[in-house]
Amino acid sequence: MTFSDAISQMFDSESQKLQNLIDTANSKTDINIHEIVETYYQVMNVSSMATMLKQQPDSEPNSLLPKIKETEKMISEKFDSIIHPKILAKISASIQEMTKNLQSGNSGEKPKEQIESNAKLFEELRQTMSTKEFVEQYEKGISHDQ
Amino acid sequence: MISDIAKNLVELKKEFVKIYAGQSQIQEFIPKSTSQLFPIEQSHLDLLHEFATKNPIYYNSFEKKLGSVDCIVYEGDINKYWLNSIQHGSSKAPFSPTWMMSGYVGVLFAKQLGYSEVIDIGSGDGRIAYCAKILDLESYGIEIDDMLVDLQNLLTSTLNFHPYCADAIAFDYSSLNLLRPIFFIGGLAQMGGIFLATGVLDKINSISNLKQNSGWVFAGTLSQKYAQDPKNAAGWGTLIEKNNLKSIQNVSLPAAWTFHEPDDVQYIFAESIQ
Numbered sequence: 001m002t003f004s005d006a007i008s009q010m011f012d013s014e015s016q017k018l019q020n021l022i023d024t025a026n027s028k029t030d031i032n033i034h035e036i037v038e039t040y041y042q043v044m045n046v047s048s049m050a051t052m053l054k055q056q057p058d059s060e061p062n063s064l065l066p067k068i069k070e071t072e073k074m075i076s077e078k079f080d081s082i083i084h085p086k087i088l089a090k091i092s093a094s095i096q097e098m099t100k101n102l103q104s105g106n107s108g109e110k111p112k113e114q115i116e117s118n119a120k121l122f123e124e125l126r127q128t129m130s131t132k133e134f135v136e137q138y139e140k141g142i143s144h145d146q
Numbered sequence: 147m148i149s150d151i152a153k154n155l156v157e158l159k160k161e162f163v164k165i166y167a168g169q170s171q172i173q174e175f176i177p178k179s180t181s182q183l184f185p186i187e188q189s190h191l192d193l194l195h196e197f198a199t200k201n202p203i204y205y206n207s208f209e210k211k212l213g214s215v216d217c218i219v220y221e222g223d224i225n226k227y228w229l230n231s232i233q234h235g236s237s238k239a240p241f242s243p244t245w246m247m248s249g250y251v252g253v254l255f256a257k258q259l260g261y262s263e264v265i266d267i268g269s270g271d272g273r274i275a276y277c278a279k280i281l282d283l284e285s286y287g288i289e290i291d292d293m294l295v296d297l298q299n300l301l302t303s304t305l306n307f308h309p310y311c312a313d314a315i316a317f318d319y320s321s322l323n324l325l326r327p328i329f330f331i332g333g334l335a336q337m338g339g340i341f342l343a344t345g346v347l348d349k350i351n352s353i354s355n356l357k358q359n360s361g362w363v364f365a366g367t368l369s370q371k372y373a374q375d376p377k378n379a380a381g382w383g384t385l386i387e388k389n390n391l392k393s394i395q396n397v398s399l400p401a402a403w404t405f406h407e408p409d410d411v412q413y414i415f416a417e418s419i420q
Contacts, residue, residue: 099229106226112206115223116169122225129232 154183159400170221172402174245178216230293239333248399249277261328268332272298275307288314315345328361335381336372366412380412391416
């Protein structure tokens with residue numbers, strides 16, 4: 001197998017992985033934090049590969065150009081325009097809901113067990129907020145690219 | 147002697163981390179009585195326990211022997227204060243208290259350095275200002291978060307450490323008639339501390355004579371998780387140099403957030419270059 005074949009195969013495989021993640025994100029209504037982070041990392045991974053491959057000086061990777069364009073189109077039209085806003089809206093709504101629930105259960109003295117059980121919900125909220133920051137960073141990247 | 151107490155506290159924290167089996171969000175210990183490792187006046191230890199016992203952030207306590215020291219362990223939860231601070235965007239850094247014993251040791255150093263007033267900036271539940279009163283220094287707690295100031299007001303019945311609900315960078319420090327103050331800046335350099343410290347330094351420098359007479363305590367970290375300052379000092383080097391300050395003491399002490407960390411908080415004591 002030549003070097004360019006290996007690269008081509010790798011790009012194909014990573015693009016396919018991304019396609020599957022995007023399909024999952026599109027179809028699931030309860031996508032979890034792990035799946036969100038995995039999807040964004042794969043988008044960034046494939047985007048970086050595409051950028052790097054387009055900059056290759058030799059002509060061999062040119063055979064990859066149609067595949068690269070197809071993948072970039074998928075990222076731009078499917079992920080950036082549809083999935084990403086959907087995920088961001090879902091995370092924001094989820095933060096609002098969790099915050100509301102935690103605020104309403106905040107009054108009065110509680111037994112030790114309940115305080116420690118609630119602490120797990122606060123931890124979940126912190127994780128969701130961090131994920132939102134991560135997703136917003138991606139959005140900043142998109143707006144810089146435009 | 148104070149340095150030894152600080153070192154003993156850090157060592158005992160390591161022992162505590164090894165054996166602590168609870169699930170609380172925050173936890174700390176206070177020695178029950180004066181000992182060779184903690185030669186602290188019994189009345190002072192009693193006042194530290196009183197603060198923890200009255201403080202609603204702690205929901206449980208129990209006796210535990212750590213090494214050779216009989217202690218009371220306090221378990222607490224500060225989530226509702228965190229939630230309030232992010233809701234109102236009022237604080238630059240969320241409330242995460244230092245340990246009571248760390249606050250006390252920090253103020254011991256401040257007293258030894260000759261300061262007569264402690265101003266706790268971003269005072270949280272007011273524990274550093276409270277420790278200053280235990281050590282017969284005048285003290286003030288400046289806190290922007292109203293829920294935390296309400297908490298401080300609950301805790302002033304034993305010793306009035308003068309809580310103020312105010313933005314520390316807008317507060318009128320001349321109203322306190324300070325003579326030889328030391329300012330404890332809450333918040334790591336990387337967590338809004340630089341912004342807070344810069345604002346307060348500007349205010350103090352504008353009051354005649356206060357610049358030369360004031361001391362500063364900055365809470366820093368050596369953790370690789372946080373961006374380091376090119377001039378070091380646990381994140382504060384550039385600010386110290388820019389404001390013509392010099393570091394005069396550096397002490398490592400535990401805080402709530404360093405419980406699971408190998409490195410404790412670096413408290414950098416600084417004063418004006420004369």
